[in-house]
Amino acid sequence: MSLSPDASGDFVGVIQLSKPYLSKEEITHLFKNSLMDDSLARAYKVKKREVFQFLCKLIKVLQFPTKILQGCFYYYQRFYMFNSFAKYGNAHYDVGITALFISLKQNDYIKKLSLVISEAYKLRGIAATPQEQDEHRKRLLSMEKKFMELEAFDFRYFLIEELLIKYAKYFRVPREVCFLSWSMLNDLYATELPLQWPSNFNAIVVLRTSLLVWNELNLERKVERLLNEREVAVHARKDEVNNAVNEFLEYYLDSYETSFMRDALEQLKLRTDSKHIINDVILNIKIGLHQDDRPNGSQTPRNLDEDLFFKLRDYDVGKTGSVRFLYSKKKYLDEVSQYASEKERYSQQKAAAPRQAPTQPAWKNYRAPPPAHGVPNNHSPRPHPNSSYQSNNRAAPRKTFKKNYQPSYNPNRKHKPERPFDK
Amino acid sequence: MSTAYTKEKKVGEGTYAVVYLGKQIATGRDIAIKEIKTGTFKDGLDMSAIREMKYLQELKHQNIIELVDVFADKEKNLNLILEFLPSDLEMIINDKKLMIVPADIKSWMLMTLRGLHHCHRNGILHRDLKPNNLLISPEGCVKIADFGLARSLGMPNEKLTSNVVTRWYRGPELLFGAQHYSPAVDIWAVGIIFAELMLRTPYLPGKDDADQLVVTFQALGTPTEENWPGVSHLPNYNNLTVYPEPSRQELRNRFPAATESALDLMCGMLALNPNNRLNTEACLLHGYFTESPEPTEPEHLPKKS
Incomplete structure (x- = not known):
């Protein structure tokens, strides 16, 4: 989320990236x-x-x-x-x-x-x-x-339930485990996992967790089903899945008695007493996950305070201007980087000539210097009028590249080009 | 109003939105602004607006209208910036000064089916296809617009409303009040548009819902248990006059300019039983599109005078 300039050069508008x-x-x-x-x-x-x-x-x-x-x-x-x-x-x-x-x-x-x-x-x-x-x-x-x-009027939405059914069919998960996972999915909604991960990942987490619970409760009827999430195009690291399963199990430590899992276990005629489930089943699984777990790579902490998005929402922020909603991170970053340089330039010019009030914002008159030889010109304050809206001055997409590409050598051509030294 | 766009003149008003023409200041590109009225409804933001945004955010294709930008203005109205498309297929059909040749019809059909194929392979039903909603860009490209009635396919047991699609383009399963239907409802609508392009007049113009049933079955025959098993269980299947299916010769007489494969494709799209209707892939691979004449290049298609 960032402020954007209006026609007078004041940064009163807001540009907000949708982050589901x-x-x-x-x-x-x-x-x-x-x-x-x-x-x-x-x-x-x-x-x-x-x-x-x-x-x-x-x-x-x-x-x-x-x-x-x-x-x-x-x-x-x-x-x-x-x-x-x-x-x-x-x-x-x-x-x-x-x-x-x-x-x-x-x-x-x-x-x-x-x-x-x-x-x-x-x-x-x-x-x-x-x-x-x-x-x-x-x-x-x-x-x-x-x-x-x-929510930036972002209505793109994928149901975990639909994907769970698809994956369970694909991996041929037994009927009882399917029922258990379908019930446990309702518990997953109450955790923070849907805030962090897309639906396909969450569907895998529920399936994995329900299989672990089932196997822990049915030592004699264990389901040795290998869930290979890459087969269903869920490209997550093992530690990420394990951490998510761990976070999901954490929910039951607090809320098992009121959970959908409890009702499902009862319907499956399995042991449901909370002492057994929490102490023997859930904790055992959690210990097992820790043994498998790889340490997380160290990440440099980000300063989130600088980003407007991570502040408490002020609904008056766009009252004098407008709030634009963007759904592509690339588009957002391209635009915001322009605003930042415009703002800097504008404030520098303002500081240099404090008494002269500009009739037009300085960034409107700005013309990028000609690029040095071999250096791409990425400093244009506005996209070029002829450039496509989506490309934002970046290299043309591959399709255009292919269309415009003229190979210098074509093995199928009939006549060899004349070369100066042939003469 | 966002400073990135200018709002110039009002071009239309619907139940939930007002449409203006405008320009994108940075590029000078013409755009259409759909200003959605957020405060006037008893139940908040209108479902049609939600559907339109939801599906246009997901679908990006050269034959589907592009959602360029979304913003809320000072008055907290929601504005959708859409690409500017100056005409539609209905205008072309009704403009009797324009001469339409079979290659032009093929080109419009091809572009419509490509856009629709993109919707269907992403599990989205349009549910309001008609010439009015097939917009045409200045370069002659057809773009499917108005996703206000669209919805995703959902679960097989989910009940859907049959009160969709403009009457003249409504498939027989919808006329019978079916609550479970498939992308075949959109194929039927495209089939009727195909016939309308060839005739240059609406093919099945029913006066009301009851008349639509009569008009449809007079033209294409009444479905029976033999050619559509299970049809008699649909809610509105009662007291029907049984009309015979038209013979090939009758169809040839009705569509004199159509080639045999054009008739084949049209009949495939207008199969009464939705399970026997062609899907978008089968339509696109149909011999009609590979036989002579080749489809006209979009830029050479007739334009509104």
Whole structure:
């Protein structure tokens, strides 16, 4: 996220890159900003669990499929990553219902918001007049706007459930393990894994975890199925998958009693007592994962404070200008690097002539010096009028290259070219 | 308004958006701005706007309209910057001054099917194909537009609404109220557009939903359990007059300019049973596209006068 110049050269507009997935480090940083202290972090955890349980019940009452939960929990967690919990902490039910409503739209389930609100009231045992409900609806709609802006109106979305079914079929996972993994997937939605990883990776994590749990519980009926994620084009490192499985299992240490996995184990007629599952099954798997694990490569810590994206969201930031949403990192970096140099140049010129107010922003009059011989000219402040919008002054794509390419030597040509020394 | 674009004149207004013409300042490129009304709906951002953005963010193809940029202005309206496409296939069909030759029809069909193939191989149904939504670029390229009714294929057990596609282009399974359908609904619509291009008049113009059934089956025959097993279980399959399927000679008489392979392709796209209908790949590999005449180059296609 960055500020962009307007026609007068003032940096009042905002350019925002859509980032559907964040690293663990980025998530920790964002939650540190929004939750501020330990007491708020504890309150967030309690309220999150309360709202998630409520949403599960609401989805059941409204007869929606459980796949709705994916978007619902994702948006809920993302909201509190970018907004202060101190400010919005008491609106946790509103945030939850709005997240559900957006998830419904995202999944093509058209339901009236007023219906969702009235069912939510019934479930919470609150009596409200139609007027109060209408006020509530307006409140949720203004919250929906915030959600949409936060997500950069990015509606690209892939269901983990669909991929899980595909992978389970591909790897011929036995029926009972499929059922277990399908149930455990609903628990995965409540973790931070969907915030970090795309759906194909998460589908593999669920399958792997359910196989480990199954094998730990059924020593005599072990499923020796090798899941090779590269076969289904999930190119993740082994330690990344192991860390994700470990993080997923961590969820059960706290929430096993209310989990979907518990219900699934019960239906599969397996041992479900929490002492056995946590102490013997989950901890055993975690120990095994640690033995396999490779140490993480040391990463240089990034200074996230410099990036506007990692600050608490200020919805007034684009009030005087506009907020542009970009979906390609390359396009974003190309544009932002231009703005940075323009801003620097503009401030330098302003400092050099402080009394003379420019009629036009300085960067508008800027002309790049002719490039030195053999040096590509990457300093043009604006893309060349004839260049393609997407290419942004970079080398032409391969297709154009091929079209324009004239080989100097062609073995099939009939006549040899005349060479000066042949004469 | 973003400083990267100018907004010049209003060219249209729909239920959820207003469309303006404009320019991209940096490049001077013509663009269309779709300003989505965010505050006027009882249920927030309209589903059509969400669908349009969702699928245009995913689909990038030379025969699909390009989403250039997205921004929210000072008034918090959402603006979609789309490539500027000055005309559409309906304008061409209705412009009687223009002469259309079979090679032109082949070229338009080829570009439409290429765009549609890209949608279908990515699991997306358009569900509103009609000449009006096949826009034409200044260079003559056909681009599929208006993804406001589009949706992804989803799970096999998922129920879909049959109230999609503009009536004249609605496939028989939709007319019968089927809640499970496939990309074949889009193929039917392209088949009807193909017929319309050859006739230069709408092929099956039903006055209402009931009349559409009659018009469709009068032209192509009434589906029965023999040629479409299971059709009698569809919700609106009742009290139907059984019309016979048209003979080859009747089709030849109706489409005098069509070659045999053109008729083959059209019949393949207009098979009553959706399971027997050609898919985009089979259409694109059809002999019609390789026989003479070659499709006209886009830049040489007739343009709106």
